[in-house]
Amino acid sequence: MGAKKGMMKHVISVLVENKFGVLARISGLFSARGFNIDSLAVGETDDPTVSRMTIVAEGNESTLEQITKQLHKLIDVIKVQDITNQDYIDRELMLIKVNAGKKDRAKLIQIVDTFKANIIDVNPETLSIEIAGEQSKIDAIMELLAPFGIREIVRTGRIAMARKKEVAIKKKSS
Amino acid sequence: MGAKKGMMKHVISVLVENKFGVLARISGLFSARGFNIDSLAVGETDDPTVSRMTIVAEGNESTLEQITKQLHKLIDVIKVQDITNQDYIDRELMLIKVNAGKKDRAKLIQIVDTFKANIIDVNPETLSIEIAGEQSKIDAIMELLAPFGIREIVRTGRIAMARKKEVAIKKKSS
Numbered sequence: 001m002g003a004k005k006g007m008m009k010h011v012i013s014v015l016v017e018n019k020f021g022v023l024a025r026i027s028g029l030f031s032a033r034g035f036n037i038d039s040l041a042v043g044e045t046d047d048p049t050v051s052r053m054t055i056v057a058e059g060n061e062s063t064l065e066q067i068t069k070q071l072h073k074l075i076d077v078i079k080v081q082d083i084t085n086q087d088y089i090d091r092e093l094m095l096i097k098v099n100a101g102k103k104d105r106a107k108l109i110q111i112v113d114t115f116k117a118n119i120i121d122v123n124p125e126t127l128s129i130e131i132a133g134e135q136s137k138i139d140a141i142m143e144l145l146a147p148f149g150i151r152e153i154v155r156t157g158r159i160a161m162a163r164k165k166e167v168a169i170k171k172k173s174s
Numbered sequence: 175m176g177a178k179k180g181m182m183k184h185v186i187s188v189l190v191e192n193k194f195g196v197l198a199r200i201s202g203l204f205s206a207r208g209f210n211i212d213s214l215a216v217g218e219t220d221d222p223t224v225s226r227m228t229i230v231a232e233g234n235e236s237t238l239e240q241i242t243k244q245l246h247k248l249i250d251v252i253k254v255q256d257i258t259n260q261d262y263i264d265r266e267l268m269l270i271k272v273n274a275g276k277k278d279r280a281k282l283i284q285i286v287d288t289f290k291a292n293i294i295d296v297n298p299e300t301l302s303i304e305i306a307g308e309q310s311k312i313d314a315i316m317e318l319l320a321p322f323g324i325r326e327i328v329r330t331g332r333i334a335m336a337r338k339k340e341v342a343i344k345k346k347s348s
Contacts, residue, residue: 031195040216041329
């Protein structure tokens with residue numbers, strides 16, 4: 001994690017065998033090459049033996065090419081795609097807990113409605129809100145909520161899907 | 175990743191300094207102890223120098239205790255919480271692209287509406303759907319969509335937030 005200015009953000013989608021230690025090997029590969037991972041999300045696919053990682057990382061092109069080559073060589077990696085320059089949809093999910101005294105509730109509910117977010121928990125002093133969307137939307141609601149006092153934020157990191165060319169969940173061999 | 179039967183799933187929330195190599199060190203720690211990571215999501219917080227990881231991992235209690243202790247010792251780790259036994263909200267985000275020929279569109283839109291999901295992309299042959307919710311909800315819509323033919327799935331992995339006790343984003347020292 002961490003970001004340097006003037007370097008390009010890459011979105012890399014990696015299909016891996018759902019096996020022990022894969023995550024450590026992959027994140028180790030990035031850090032060994034001095035490539036900062038901004039966000040990483042690993043989730044299941046419809047095949048329980050296969051997971052998909054979405055990695056957003058910042059660094060220079062040629063280093064990334066080396067990393068991609070090395071990723072391909074890892075035995076548990078099925079497919080690697082740098083979708084940065086493709087037409088893709090990207091989304092993120094955030095849970096945010098904010099201070100919500102009586103006088104602020106109406107204002108907060110208005111913000112939640114405007115952003116098509118959801119209130120998922122209510123306490124006498126706080127509201128917890130769930131919002132999914134592009135990073136710019138998440139950042140925008142965060143900015144509007146900040147003045148009320150943010151108690152806690154949990155974000156998933158971005159996931160991305162190319163618009164046209166789907167990635168079949170097929171294994172290299174088996 | 176990967177899961178053994180008869181072991182407990184733990185949800186661990188880790189606040190870390192947003193620094194180079196942290197992710198590799200943390201995932202390495204789990205794999206060195208033979209602890210399988212089911213899902214992992216790393217996202218920003220309102221402090222750009224701090225990130226939060228939500229790790230869902232399966233394994234035995236005493237090993238996890240050792241891992242937690244070691245996590246605490248890592249210099250870039252600010253706070254570790256095993257929230258498994260707390261009252262927490264957990265959510266996940268999924269993007270799913272399904273086959274959508276003319277005759278299936280109406281049925282698909284009905285499913286999308288029922289689950290309060292969103293259609294985020296339309297092609298002549300496919301629909302792309304975004305859905306956020308608890309894992310059971312995500313699994314349920316996936317099951318209903320499967321018969322249409324799933325082209326691609328990207329999931330974030332779970333993120334979780336304790337209902338009551340908020341975690342202040344404060345650093346150990348500075």
